[in-house]
Amino acid sequence: QVQLQESGPGLVKPSETLSLTCTVSGASVNSGAYHWNWIRQSPGKGLEWIGYIYYSGTANYNVSLKSRVTMSVDTSNNKFSLKLSSVTAADTASYYCARVRVGGYHFDYWGQGILVTVSS
Amino acid sequence: SYELTQPLSVSVALGQTARITCGGDNIGSKNVHWYQQRPGQAPVLVIYRDNNRPSGIPERFSGSNSGIRATLTISRAQAGDEADYFCQVWDRNSYVFGPGTKVTVL
Numbered sequence: 001q002v003q004l005q006e007s008g009p010g011l012v013k014p015s016e017t018l019s020l021t022c023t024v025s026g027a028s029v030n031s032g033a034y035h036w037n038w039i040r041q042s043p044g045k046g047l048e049w050i051g052y053i054y055y056s057g058t059a060n061y062n063v064s065l066k067s068r069v070t071m072s073v074d075t076s077n078n079k080f081s082l083k084l085s086s087v088t089a090a091d092t093a094s095y096y097c098a099r100v101r102v103g104g105y106h107f108d109y110w111g112q113g114i115l116v117t118v119s120s
Numbered sequence: 121s122y123e124l125t126q127p128l129s130v131s132v133a134l135g136q137t138a139r140i141t142c143g144g145d146n147i148g149s150k151n152v153h154w155y156q157q158r159p160g161q162a163p164v165l166v167i168y169r170d171n172n173r174p175s176g177i178p179e180r181f182s183g184s185n186s187g188i189r190a191t192l193t194i195s196r197a198q199a200g201d202e203a204d205y206f207c208q209v210w211d212r213n214s215y216v217f218g219p220g221t222k223v224t225v226l
Contacts, residue, residue, distance in 0.1 A: 037215075047155075047163065047206055049215035062214060063121075096162055105210040106153035108174065110162040 002026035004097045004111035012091075012118050018084040022097030022111055023077075030055050030075040035100040037107065038071065038082045040093040048093075052100065053080050087118045122211035124218035131224045132201075138194040140221045142207030150209045152190035154183060157220075158203045166205075167192060197225050 008020035022036070029036055035052040042048075051061035053071040061069045070083040084091060094115045098107040125143040132138035142152060152170050155163035165174050167183035170190065180195045194201050202225045207218040 039215075046219045047208075047217040049217065060213060104168070105151060105215075106165060106168040106208065107155070107163070108165055108168075110164070113162050 002099065002109045004099065004109055006095060006097050006111045006114040008114060008116070010114065010116060012087055012116060013120050014088055014118055015086055018082070018087050018091065018095075018116055018118075020082045020095055020097075020114065020116070021079050022081070023079050024099075025078070027099065027109075028075075029073050029078050029080055032056075033102055035060075035102060036073065036080045037098045037100055039096045039098055039107070039110075040091075041096070041113075042090075042093045045093075050082065050084075050095075089118050092116065092118045121214070122209070122216050124207055124209065124216055126205075126207060126218040126221045128219075129222045129224065131226055132194070132197045133226050134199065135196055138197050138201070138223055140192040140194075140205050140207075140223065142190040142192070142218050143188060144209065147190055147209070148185055148187050150185075150211065152183070152185050153208045154181075154192045155206045155208065156201075156203045157206065163206065194223070197223075199225050201225055 003025045005023045012018045037052040038050040053059045059071045068085045073080040094113040096113045097111045099109045154167040157163040170185040171183040182193045204220045206220045
């Protein structure tokens, strides 16, 4: 059974860097069969795709966030991570990690999400 | 950038049929996927590639995509179907979500 679990600080100060990790079980991040994604949802709002990372380290980011986003993959520990720099209150959201099978173009497994608040 | 449109809300009587539409430029040429998000929970895939149900999703959920809109149909609506529903496509190297439709079961 595939499971994804987000972890990280729930509170980040403005101008600092938000850092989250997604731990995967039941599937390997070292597999070439999947893209590993981050998606966020501002309170009461819709879903916004942030980007994905591939096992090789190749990444693809949403152009609207590209200048502030860095993703990485830790194949030894079956995890992948998100860093979002220079955060503002507009980055307050629930952050989800999710899996896409290469060629599928849909998110088949999601983490439960983690709420990150940007506030001083 | 590509934009998807959805009605803000849809109401359906218990046991009746709800239809949620998703519009976009030439959407008939794209694969459309649908997610259900109950309050306080993560989204769940209910339809992929226009009209395919993942394992565990009831047959009451179906999808279609033709012309200028894609449609998610919920037959014999139940109280547990009350949720937000989002459509999603892949366009020019990016994932795009619709704004979501809140389904209320009366």
